[in-house]
Structure formats: C-alpha cells, structure tokens
Amino acid sequence: MSREEELKEFILHGYIQYIPHVSIDCAIFGYHERQMKVLLIKHKFLNGWCLPGGYIKRTENLVEAANRNVKERTGIDGLFLQQFKTFGDPNRVKLDGFDVEKWFAVTGIRITRDNWLVDQTISVGFYAITDFVSSVPQPDILADDCAWFDIHEIPPLEFDHDEMVKEALHTMRVQLYHYPIGYSLLPEKFTLAEIHSLYETLLGKKLDISNFPKKLIALGLLRKTTEKRSIGAHRSPHLYSFDKPSYENALKEGLVLS
Amino acid sequence: MSREEELKEFILHGYIQYIPHVSIDCAIFGYHERQMKVLLIKHKFLNGWCLPGGYIKRTENLVEAANRNVKERTGIDGLFLQQFKTFGDPNRVKLDGFDVEKWFAVTGIRITRDNWLVDQTISVGFYAITDFVSSVPQPDILADDCAWFDIHEIPPLEFDHDEMVKEALHTMRVQLYHYPIGYSLLPEKFTLAEIHSLYETLLGKKLDISNFPKKLIALGLLRKTTEKRSIGAHRSPHLYSFDKPSYENALKEGLVLS
Numbered sequence: 001m002s003r004e005e006e007l008k009e010f011i012l013h014g015y016i017q018y019i020p021h022v023s024i025d026c027a028i029f030g031y032h033e034r035q036m037k038v039l040l041i042k043h044k045f046l047n048g049w050c051l052p053g054g055y056i057k058r059t060e061n062l063v064e065a066a067n068r069n070v071k072e073r074t075g076i077d078g079l080f081l082q083q084f085k086t087f088g089d090p091n092r093v094k095l096d097g098f099d100v101e102k103w104f105a106v107t108g109i110r111i112t113r114d115n116w117l118v119d120q121t122i123s124v125g126f127y128a129i130t131d132f133v134s135s136v137p138q139p140d141i142l143a144d145d146c147a148w149f150d151i152h153e154i155p156p157l158e159f160d161h162d163e164m165v166k167e168a169l170h171t172m173r174v175q176l177y178h179y180p181i182g183y184s185l186l187p188e189k190f191t192l193a194e195i196h197s198l199y200e201t202l203l204g205k206k207l208d209i210s211n212f213p214k215k216l217i218a219l220g221l222l223r224k225t226t227e228k229r230s231i232g233a234h235r236s237p238h239l240y241s242f243d244k245p246s247y248e249n250a251l252k253e254g255l256v257l258s
Numbered sequence: 259m260s261r262e263e264e265l266k267e268f269i270l271h272g273y274i275q276y277i278p279h280v281s282i283d284c285a286i287f288g289y290h291e292r293q294m295k296v297l298l299i300k301h302k303f304l305n306g307w308c309l310p311g312g313y314i315k316r317t318e319n320l321v322e323a324a325n326r327n328v329k330e331r332t333g334i335d336g337l338f339l340q341q342f343k344t345f346g347d348p349n350r351v352k353l354d355g356f357d358v359e360k361w362f363a364v365t366g367i368r369i370t371r372d373n374w375l376v377d378q379t380i381s382v383g384f385y386a387i388t389d390f391v392s393s394v395p396q397p398d399i400l401a402d403d404c405a406w407f408d409i410h411e412i413p414p415l416e417f418d419h420d421e422m423v424k425e426a427l428h429t430m431r432v433q434l435y436h437y438p439i440g441y442s443l444l445p446e447k448f449t450l451a452e453i454h455s456l457y458e459t460l461l462g463k464k465l466d467i468s469n470f471p472k473k474l475i476a477l478g479l480l481r482k483t484t485e486k487r488s489i490g491a492h493r494s495p496h497l498y499s500f501d502k503p504s505y506e507n508a509l510k511e512g513l514v515l516s
Contacts, residue, residue, distance in 0.1 A: 021279045061347040086344040086382045089319040124344045
C-alpha cells in the first residue's frame with residue numbers, strides 16, 4: 001500500500017483498526033544541562049503547534065499506544081511513561097483552526113460530518129522525560145515539522161493542549177518525589193550540584209542548595225556513595241546515587257513520603 | 259417514557275446521547291471514625307460486585323459525568339472528585355461473568371454483537387471520599403444492590419475493578435499530602451488525635467504519633483489554633499485546622515512539598 005493509500009484508508013476506515021472517540025496525547029519533556037524543552041508537532045492543516053498524539057489500536061493497551069507514539073516521534077523505545085490526566089469536554093477540540101482546504105490539499109479527501117475522525121474525542125494524556133540531546137524528532141505522516149521548544153518559549157497551542165502541558169507539568173512536579181523520574185536523566189553516580197540542577201529545572205524554581213539534598217536523603221531517595229569525582233584543584237565532591245530499593249519499595253507501597 | 263422504554267432506548271440508541279467507547283468508574287471511599295469503606299454495586303446480570311459507573315453524555319465534561327454518577331449513587335452533590343487513572347486494555351472487560359439470559363430477563367432485549375454497549379470501552383477512573391454515615395446508597399436501574407464494604411473485606415470484583423480500587427487507593431495516598439482530601443472528613447477544628455486517626459486509616463498503616471503532626475506542620479498543611487477542647491479531667495488538647503491558604507497555594511504552584 002502506498003503512503004497515499006494508507007492515509008486514505010486511515011481517514012475512511014481507520015475505526016476498524018483504531019478505537020473511535022479516544023485518542024492519546026503525549027507531553028514529551030526533554031532535559032539537558034539546566035534546559036527543559038517540550039516536543040511539539042506542526043500538522044499540515046493546522047496553523048499552530050500541538051502535542052504529538054494519535055489513536056489507540058484495538059489490540060493495544062494505553063501504554064503501548066503511548067509508547068508507539070513516543071517511539072515514532074523521538075526514535076526512543078521504552079521511555080518512562082506516566083498518565084497524567086484524561087481530557088474530555090464537549091468543547092475541547094475547537095475546529096476553528098482546522099483548515100478544510102489545506103486538509104483536502106494534503107489528503108485529497110473531502111471529510112464529511114459523519115467521518116469517525118470528526119466526532120467528539122476524549123484524550124488520555126501521558127508525559128515522558130528524556131535527554132533531548134539523544135533524540136531525533138520525526139514528524140508523522142500528516143505533519144510538516146516536529147521540534148523541541150524551550151519550556152519558557154512555548155507558542156499558543158492548538159485545541160486544549162496549553163492546558164495539557166500545564167497539567168503534565170503539575171503532575172510531573174508532584175510525582176518527582178514519588179516516582180523514579182530522575183533515573184534516566186543523570187549518570188548512575190552524580191554530584192549534589194547535578195541533581196540540584198535537575199530538580200531546579202524540572203520544578204521551575206530555585207531550591208535551597210543546603211536543605212534540598214538533606215530532604216532527599218531524609219525521604220530515602222538519595223544515597224551517598226564512598227566515591228568522589230575530581231573536578232579541579234581542591235574540588236572533589238562526593239558522588240551520590242538514587243536509592244533504587246527505596247524507590248521500588250515506595251512504588252509498591254504507594255508512598256515515598258510517609 | 260416508562261422505565262422499561264427508557265432502558266430499551268438506552269440499550270438500542272444510547273450512543274446518540276452518550277459517547278460510545280468511553281465510560282467512567284467511581285471509587286467512592288467512605289470514612290467514619292477509623293473505618294474506611296468503598297461503595298460497590300451489584301448488577302442484575304452479573305454474579306459479582308463492581309464499582310459504580312456509567313457513560314458520559316455528549317454535553318458533559320468528565321467531572322460532570324462523574325459527579326452525576328456519584329450523586330445518583332450516594333445522594334451527595336459536589337464531592338471532591340479526582341481522576342486517578344484511565345483504563346484501556348483490549349482484555350479489560352471479560353464478559354465471562356456476563357449472563358446473557360439474566361440480561362434478557364431484566365431488559366427484554368437480545369443484545370447483538372454490533373450493539374454500542376458491546377464494543378471495546380476505555381474507562382476513566384475517579385475517586386471521591388465522603389463520610390459514609392451521611393450517604394444513602396442507591397442502586398441504578400440495572401442493579402439489585404448498592405452498599406458500603408469495609409476496605410479490608412472487598413469481594414473479588416468484576417472486570418478490572420480490583421485493579422481500579424488498588425490504583426485509586428495508591429493515587430489517593432500519594433495525593434493525601436498534596437490535595438485538601440481531609441477537609442470534608444474532619445470538623446473545621448480538630449485534635450491531633452483526630453487527624454492522626456484519619457491519616458492512619460486512609461493510608462492503611464501506623465504513623466508515629468509524635469512525628470506525624472510535626473511533618474504536617476512543617477509541610478505547611480496544618481495550623482495550630484489558640485483554642486482547646488475539653489474532653490475530660492485534665493484533658494484539653496489543642497485544636498488544629500487545615501492551613502487553607504497553604505493548600506490553595508500548593509494547588510496553584512503544584513506542590514505542597516518543595
């Protein structure tokens with residue numbers, strides 16, 4: 001099947017393979033050395049940017065659908081994916097920005113009111129965090145562009161995606177003390193300065209440099225190793241690691257803080 | 259329209275008023291004096307119990323749908339409702355326990371494979387907490403019974419509802435330190451013993467009586483008032499209240515603990 005035929009089949013009969021009325025949207029955050037970004041996509045028939053997303057195959061569970069989507073956009077398989085909220089409001093998808101002529105030019109199909117893609121849709125939001133340096137953004141079949149945007153320079157997004165980003169950030173920040181979110185963003189052993197930078201960047205606020213590590217150690221999230229790293233004359237800070245058993249126990253018990 | 263006609267209309271043409279493929283399920287927890295319960299429903303055509311739930315009207319957002327459902331089952335309007343997770347797995351609803359003959363006896367309708375109620379459904383889970391003494395459980399049109407079960411004596415539930423209860427508890431316990439969950443379960447001013455009992459019961463574990471209030475005060479959740487309550491000779495413990503501005507700020511900022 002050619003790409004055009006595939007697209008036509010998806011638009012006209014996609015409901016056979018995918019569940020109608022339900023989509024997923026992914027807030028993929030990128031971190032690298034004090035910078036935080038989010039991955040956005042520009043569809044050919046929309047004027048603005050939005051979060052990447054898609055439909056759920058009838059053979060997939062929700063995490064599998066989100067993972068497939070994240071893998072297609074970033075090239076990375078098996079990222080830590082976390083549901084943050086499901087969005088369902090009769091007015092959540094306003095089609096004001098939807099350009100029917102552009103859609104026709106791209107797809108060659110005049111979409112009708114009874115098409116499965118037009119009806120009301122509820123969307124399950126997932127967030128993920130990765131090192132943005134290691135990923136290569138890939139637009140999907142209907143998109144012109146896919147790119148990282150600094151978290152402080154996000155343009156107004158299509159649909160209810162401004163709210164999605166806000167809610168994803170909110171949940172990630174609450175969960176930062178309960179889930180092993182930092183694991184993949186730091187080397188196995190790291191300095192207090194490195195984890196301090198990571199937490200300040202993800203939380204979007206200044207954290208007291210002396211209280212912050214004490215709290216993480218008191219909560220049982222952080223473990224001091226016997227090793228040091230030499231970073232210059234008279235400077236060799238201790239190295240730390242995440243307390244993996246404590247995290248795993250917390251995930252099982254449901255609480256780090258208790 | 260009679261109740262029978264209403265039911266027939268819902269089964270045959272409910273997709274006009276409700277969004278197909280998406281439901282909500284509600285884990286309604288009840289608290290009263292060291293006891294924690296969950297509200298369960300027994301459908302006429304299922305052998306076991308399950309969480310109350312239903313479909314989303316096309317004019318409703320998700321919280322409105324959940325609130326309508328909770329109000330219908332408990333008689334209480336405007337409970338603090340929190341989404342905890344959305345469940346979507348091709349195998350989540352096994353119809354092994356679904357008794358076709360009982361269904362026919364109740365509804366008078368032979369349901370077909372292409373009926374909108376039979377197709378794959380994704381369910382958005384909400385949890386709520388209320389004082390179970392103040393609510394009167396009401397079965398819905400297709401249920402025989404609706405009742406409170408002690409959290410330690412829940413029977414095996416239908417569908418994936420065992421997992422739903424587990425996930426609802428997990429999320430409630432994580433959020434107990436971030437959201438004003440306790441508000442409606444204690445009087446405006448309460449003793450440390452009362453909030454200690456509440457937190458122990460909701461978390462399902464023992465909490466050190468001397469450290470626990472210190473932590474809540476340190477986190478800015480609790481405020482000591484100047485008042486005392488006389489509860490006997492030589493016993494008049496200080497009264498406390500929730501630190502509402504701190505909670506509201508935390509909800510805005512996304513974090514109590516930071």
